[in-house]
Amino acid sequence: MKQVNDNSCLTVTELTRRIKTLLESEFPVVSLRGEISNLRQQQSGHIYFTMKDSGASISCVCFRGDAARLKVRLKDGLQIVGTGRVAVYEPRGNYQIIFRTIEEDGIGRLQRAFEELKAKLAAEGLFEQSRKQALPKLASTIGFVTSETGAALRDFVSILKRRNWSGKLIVLPARVQGDLAAGEITRCIELANQHQLCELLVIGRGGGSLEDLWPFNEEQVARAVVASRIPVISAVGHEIDFTLSDFVADFRAETPSAAAEWITSARQAFVDRTSALGDRFHSAVDRHLEKAGYRLSMATVGLRHQHPRNRLDQAQLRLDDLRGRLGQILDLSVKDQKQALALLTQRFSSLKPETYLQHSREHLRQLTLRLKNNSHQATLNRGYAIIRDGQQVVSDAANVPEGMPFLVEMRDGSFGATREKAP
Numbered sequence: 001m002k003q004v005n006d007n008s009c010l011t012v013t014e015l016t017r018r019i020k021t022l023l024e025s026e027f028p029v030v031s032l033r034g035e036i037s038n039l040r041q042q043q044s045g046h047i048y049f050t051m052k053d054s055g056a057s058i059s060c061v062c063f064r065g066d067a068a069r070l071k072v073r074l075k076d077g078l079q080i081v082g083t084g085r086v087a088v089y090e091p092r093g094n095y096q097i098i099f100r101t102i103e104e105d106g107i108g109r110l111q112r113a114f115e116e117l118k119a120k121l122a123a124e125g126l127f128e129q130s131r132k133q134a135l136p137k138l139a140s141t142i143g144f145v146t147s148e149t150g151a152a153l154r155d156f157v158s159i160l161k162r163r164n165w166s167g168k169l170i171v172l173p174a175r176v177q178g179d180l181a182a183g184e185i186t187r188c189i190e191l192a193n194q195h196q197l198c199e200l201l202v203i204g205r206g207g208g209s210l211e212d213l214w215p216f217n218e219e220q221v222a223r224a225v226v227a228s229r230i231p232v233i234s235a236v237g238h239e240i241d242f243t244l245s246d247f248v249a250d251f252r253a254e255t256p257s258a259a260a261e262w263i264t265s266a267r268q269a270f271v272d273r274t275s276a277l278g279d280r281f282h283s284a285v286d287r288h289l290e291k292a293g294y295r296l297s298m299a300t301v302g303l304r305h306q307h308p309r310n311r312l313d314q315a316q317l318r319l320d321d322l323r324g325r326l327g328q329i330l331d332l333s334v335k336d337q338k339q340a341l342a343l344l345t346q347r348f349s350s351l352k353p354e355t356y357l358q359h360s361r362e363h364l365r366q367l368t369l370r371l372k373n374n375s376h377q378a379t380l381n382r383g384y385a386i387i388r389d390g391q392q393v394v395s396d397a398a399n400v401p402e403g404m405p406f407l408v409e410m411r412d413g414s415f416g417a418t419r420e421k422a423p
Contacts, residue, residue, distance in 0.1 A: 013090070020088035023095055027086035032058075032097060033105060036078045047074060051082070051097065059096040060084075072104045079105035110210050114217050118244060121219075126226050132250040133231040136199050137266045141168045143198035143230070145188040148173040152206045152235075152256040159260035170197055176205035181215035189224040189232075200263070201228060203245060204235030204256045216243035225249050235259035380411040 010018075034051040041047050045064030050057050060082070062070070072080070084099035104112065121127065146153050148171060160169065172192060174184035185203060192201050203216070203225070215221060216236045222244045225232050234249035235256040246252040253259035349355070372378055376386065386409040387394040394400055400419045408417050 012093070016088065016090050016093050019093075019095075020090060023086045023088055029083065030086055030097065031081065031083045033081045034079070036074055036080060037076055039074055039076050041074075049074065051080075059094060060099055061096055062099045062102060066100050070102055072102060074102065081105050110214060110217075114210075114244070117217070117219055117222075118247065121222060121244065121248065126222070127247045131226075135231045135233070135251055135266070139167060139198070139200040139263070141170065141198040141200075142263065143170045143172055143192045143201045145172045145174050145185055145192075145201065145203040146205055146256070147176045150176065150205055152176075152204055155206075155255075155257045156202075156260045159257055160264060163260075163264035165260075165264050172197075176215060177208070177212050178215070182218035182221050185215055186220045186224040189221075189228055193227075193229050196230070198230060200233065201230045202233045202235055202253075202256070202259050203249075204233075204253070204259065205237070206256065207238040207241060213237050213241060213243055216245040219244075221245055222248045233259050233262070377411070380409070383411075385410050 032051060034053045037050045037052055037057070039047070039049040045067055047062045047067045049060050051060045052058075062074075062082075062084075072078075074080070080102050081104075082097070082099040082102040084097050084101075086095060087098045088095045125131065144153065144156060146156075153171065157169065170192075172188040174188045175181040176185070189201065189203065192198060203221075205213070205216075213236055216234070225234070225245055225248045231250045233251045233253055234243070234245040235253040235258065236243045236245060237255070239254035239258075251262075253262055380386070387400070388407040388409060389400070389404075390407075394406060400406055402419055402421050405416055405418045407414055
């Protein structure tokens, strides 16, 4: 092992100081883009945090004086762009970035501006459905504010042709991206209204990033759409893209192609409805004629029935029918009278004196027979006897004491007897 010369050996402090000199002289000013994490705000006003991206992280600090001038509120997860210098903290040998300025990253700034303006316009009631205009279903002239060279215009025209739209299309050319786009879009909307160039106005472009679509988020464009006396369709970007012009427009189409589909569909729906109404009208006329024909036919039949010859024939048929019914009624009446006479004859026969006397005699015979069967002689004839004490009938043995004479009456005579003591 090679021995190290003591003169070339550095102390930790010396090495750290040399690294500090190299880094701070090499990176006197540096701008970084990344995400904030582990944010710590001290009571002193200094802010400490870690800045990271997908591959690395670095310690950062923003001292109190600079932190007080920041326009963005720092928080974990926020994407920022910061400018500062590289510094080495010698006691620990760590390097960090001391930021002087910090701004929200581009997309973040735009998104914040979008949300702030959206809230402002919403508070004014510009998104309310009640203030929006109804779109004409059969616009014969349509204006399209877009780029003359963009795919949106080609797709829009292609759909109109494919679906046989027969109206007039006026293209109002304007930039749809960049710093000048919002002003040109606004002037085209105002021009269309000033000269009443069309019945329906479409503004839009194809898809892109938030920065690409930003002109349709500008306040001047939104207010020009609100002020338009011509109904406006906003057709910006793709289905998932939303701009402020979508919220203030009278109708939002997901894409320029969707706007063309709606326009042609509305026309086709009107044509279909007109055709359906025509069919209904013809059907109604046919039904009316059919009913009128039926009424005429019935009137003809009624007139034929009212002809004198037909009426005479009907009267003759009715007379024959009445004759037949009268004969039936007379036959039934005679039959009923015969039955009533038979019943009266039967009742009269039952009331003759001979019949009544015969019935009375039979009844008397039956009573006499019952009287004989219930007499005391009939009882004696059946083998019974009657015990008498003088004229009284004795019915209990206890009423006949010993030695008492009594009379026994039987069917063929009577005899006297005396009760003796029982053996």
